[in-house]
Amino acid sequence: MSRIPDSDIVDPSEPLRLPTITLDTTISDLYRLANPSSPDRRIAWLACGTSSGVNLTPSVPRNVKYSYQDQAFISAPWKDLLSPSAAFQRTLAKKHLTLVAQRDAFIAGKALMVQFHIGRDEEEKKWDVLEAERTLSVLNETQRPEMVFCTGPGDLPEKVKEKGIEQVEYKIVFDDLERAIPRSHSLETHWMLNSKAALARSGLPTPKAEVIEPEPGWPGVEPGDCCAVCGEIAEQTNLPFIPPGCSGPRGEWLAQQTERIIAAVRAREVPFVFKTQQCWGGAGTWLVPDEEAKRRLLGDLEDTPGLNEGDGLLRKLLSLQTRENEHMAPGAILLMEMITAPKADYGLTFVVTETGEAVFLAAAEQMIARSTPGNSPSSTESSTPSLSASLSDDGNSSSSSSTSNESNTLSHGTNTTKTSTTSGVSWVGSTIHYTRQSILQERFMPLMSRIARWIHNASNCTYTGPVGADVLELDPDDDPQGRTCVIVDLNVRTCGSMCLPLLRTHFVRRGMNCAAGFSMRVCGLRRVDFFRRWRTMLEEGRMIILSWFEERLEEGEMESLVDVVIGAEDEEGLREVMRMVRGGTEEVAF
CATH class of the missing domain: 3.30.470 (D-amino Acid Aminotransferase; Chain A, domain 1)
Incomplete structure (x- = not known):
């Protein structure tokens, strides 16, 4: 069955008379205002989101180095992340690659706006383009962006050459942006600026926070060199997951780090807030106002035999730490002061x-x-x-x-x-x-x-x-x-x-x-x-x-x-x- 609806959106018997939308200013206008030394630089904006849980499409793989804890990563069972259904992937792709991208494109102004296709065949790719064009058609023509569609971040170097792009600005870091793409700031800088630990250590007025980072060791060996269980998983996916039953150094490292974090949570007096290092869409935050909430948090963090075997948050979170990103501490967690009576x-x-x-x-x-x-x-x-x-x-x-x-x-x-x-x-x-x-x-x-x-x-x-x-x-x-x-x-x-x-x-x-x-x-x-x-x-x-x-x-x-x-x-x-x-x-x- 085709995903594309059968009939066109416009009913000729009842034409809509939509007003032309003129924005007070646009992202591209604001960027020129913020950069008076280079107002004419040809910039492309990439507003798509990403996931560290699953590949969104064959050309938009999950992030491994620059990890984000979106709702899918936090909530989905690990077996669903290792072997996601097509429907699960499609749902996430529509949110991250279409809904978010169109929304930012609407306010981008006269600029190049990059959007990744979620469609796989030519008919579906045309539909991706048509849906964006219909949404943006109400904008004043002087504020309408030029949409640049491609299959994924791996295509960006070619698009940069084709469109004469001098700089790519991005909302979220994709691993594939490490290729030869002109950027104003490094990917690690962008990831760091959005990390919760960086804010806690910034010197800005923030709630008091204890940052707990995994100990060095990342956890020491590649999955294929750890044990038979890890080797089997490594053959199935690039998700750096330490599975239940791991008998090698990765499992030992995971147990040690989990024990450290659990001990800190148990010792923490309520109320407090628990956060992961990189949240996307509000996931990765637990409000812990009382002992019952603390008990539920501990249940979420640890594997519980017969209930969430392998699905404890800390197993998934700490597995994100690899040789390439250990210095960024993607598995860090924060125990923060809860402000109980703000004005x-x-x-x-x-x-x-x-x-x-x-x-x-x-x-x-x-x-x-x-x-x-x-x-x-x-x-x-x-x-x-x-x-x-x-x-x-x-x-x-x-x-x-x-x-x-x-x-x-x-x-x-x-x-x-x-x-x-x-x-x-x-x-x-x-x-x-x-x-x-x-x-x-x-x-x-x-x-x-x-x-x-x-x-x-x-x-x-x-x-x-x-x-x-x-x-x-x-x-x-x-x-x-x-x-x-x-x-x-x-x-x-x-x-x-x-x-x-x-x-x-x-x-x-x-x-x-x-x-x-x-x-x-x-x-x-x-x-x-x-x-x-x-x-x-x-x-x-x-x-x-x-x-x-x-x-x-x-x-x-x-x-x-x-x-x-x-x-x-x-x-x-x-x-x-x-x-x-x-x-x-x-x-x-x-």
């Missing part, structure tokens, strides 16, 4: 210039949604009607706050929505109140400037571009250390909420002071059907599609992954519209 939870979005200055884009008030006991790693606690949730990576990342959902309201600048899992939170979307941005800019510019200077110095003056930071505001009278704020996460890349400040004029001119952006999975509806249902909102400019990819599943059902922005006059109206639009859809977790 507010913000997400800051800004740009770092070539001189280390910060250019303000938006400030976000974030709200935390926590998982309920007994949830599986993939289950969520819906919080759409009250917007009681928060942002993580790809917008920004997971917070170290234990603030209750019910006590939060939309009361400051931008709120970001998240679904929660047993391992923390995962990004779904964000909201903004435009009239409050000036006040928040004045409040947070000193902190953003300080972060920008650290990024500038830590990258040896090589990183320029977008940044997202999660910040908890504190009452100095209540905080034992007298702190006014702490940075709980830092993402040196484009964020999912970047579109909202760039759409300010579009919405405000239409009388809408609030806007929200979020991802969703739509089942049983084509794009044309969805457009008919929300025709008035689309034609009035109240709803904008940033990303859309639809296909027919093997069972015959239509499925679409969508990124949408909606506007409303006030917060109450925004809550109501979000409730209606998201009703009957599913949230998308990365």
Whole structure:
């Protein structure tokens, strides 16, 4: 059965009259502003995500050296990672290679935008292109990017020559980017800037944290030289996994490192936050407010015979450490102070210039949604009607706050929505109140400037571009250390909420002071059907599609992954519209 839908998206009997979308500025405009010494450099942007768990396509292999702990890596059984189903791979590919890439392409401006095909045959590849073109067609022509499609990062050197590209900017590091590709900063620098240990050691105001890195030894031998069990696994996959039953030095090293980390967790008093080194999409974060949560965390970390044999997080995480990346400590974990009573939870979005200055884009008030006991790693606690949730990576990342959902309201600048899992939170979307941005800019510019200077110095003056930071505001009278704020996460890349400040004029001119952006999975509806249902909102400019990819599943059902922005006059109206639009859809977790 073909994945491609049978009929075209446009119903000629009911033509839609969509408004032309003009952004206040674009990523390429901001990059020129940040780099006045080289404003005309021909740059290509790569906004696709990646996974360390599975190959997304035959041409987009899993990352091995530059590891990321996305939701699939955290949650999937190790046997599913070693031999993933085609459906599992396809689902991840649609999220990382299409949904994220189209969303960033929408705000890229007049620039080259690289997107990797998820289609394997020519018909499916044409569909990849057509879906992107349909989404971007509403943009003002002067702000519409030139899409550059290729099968994977291995094709980039050829595209660089073909398109005369002078520099490639990337959201996430792919292993294959180590090839001869012009970059402004090194891959290791980019990975380091986004690591949780680097933030903890930065000297910036952060929660107190203990960083536990694996001991040297990486674990000493290659899989094929370890033991019979490891040799058998090595013949099946390039995933550097230390399997149950390993009787060689790798298994011995794993047991030693696991014991060190488990001992530290057992000794840690609650409340605290447990984080892995590189989180993507909010995975890899556990909020541990009490002893019961600590017990569940320990159950997630260790193998439990008869329950999760081989699926303990530490086995998967520590297996990521190899000869090539040992110096980067990809298997490190952090035990962090939990901020139990913040005044507010913000997400800051800004740009770092070539001189280390910060250019303000938006400030976000974030709200935390926590998982309920007994949830599986993939289950969520819906919080759409009250917007009681928060942002993580790809917008920004997971917070170290234990603030209750019910006590939060939309009361400051931008709120970001998240679904929660047993391992923390995962990004779904964000909201903004435009009239409050000036006040928040004045409040947070000193902190953003300080972060920008650290990024500038830590990258040896090589990183320029977008940044997202999660910040908890504190009452100095209540905080034992007298702190006014702490940075709980830092993402040196484009964020999912970047579109909202760039759409300010579009919405405000239409009388809408609030806007929200979020991802969703739509089942049983084509794009044309969805457009008919929300025709008035689309034609009035109240709803904008940033990303859309639809296909027919093997069972015959239509499925679409969508990124949408909606506007409303006030917060109450925004809550109501979000409730209606998201009703009957599913949230998308990365």
